């Protein structure tokens with residue numbers, strides 16, 4: 289299971305003063321030293337954290353894989369097609385949300401998404417759609433010819449009771465099964481922390497796990513390289529448990 293590290297919140301700290309530090313490009317280098325397999329950034333329309341310059345420099349310096357999270361706003365699509373990250377993850381975006389709130393509604397935007405996915409795949413960019421683990425959304429993702437889906441793990445992460453937590457795991461498992469059967473590659477992410485990553489890794493065989501806030505938070509105290517390597521270690525240990 290690969291680890292994608294979302295470094296948006298390094299840029300959030302920088303933008304708090306609109307200065308030059310801390311630089312997310314430096315954070316990406318330390319995350320990679322810590323074992324990150326993928327670097328993810330979300331270029332939001334309001335540019336509240338990641339800036340255009342960050343994406344350009346990351347494209348030039350990340351030697352693993354750059355995953356650009358983005359809405360389907362025409363301006364952002366044009367930037368992505370120009371910069372050409374290895375992968376784009378299409379997400380819904382609302383101006384007043386604190387973070388991405390729900391999955392993309394692929395079902396109601398099939399026509400637009402079919403065109404958008406084609407523009408990216410024609411340019412050699414892999415397209416992943418961030419969706420809730422619902423059969424209808426998975427079928428629609430296949431229908432618009434995305435190569436991957438990222439299953440939204442927010443409801444699992446937010447569960448406070450074991451009952452709910454296990455129900456959410458079952459939902460993700462059945463989403464994974466349906467998506468896998470239809471030939472989609474399956475990633476997952478949102479709200480994953482050092483505390484809830486274990487059960488998720490033991491229960492789901494996904495390709496990429498995308499984590500941001502929790503790793504950046506820990507990096508404030510232990511540094512980015514160590515924060516990432518501690519998460520990698522957890523993923524590795526829990527993957528072994530799964531195999532036993």
Ligand code: PXP
Nearest residue numbers: 388418477478479498499500501
């Ligand atoms: N995956 C997607 C599609 C996201 O939008 C985010 C948040 O930017 C993440 C993963 C990471 O979520 P978190 O910061 O809660 O780990």
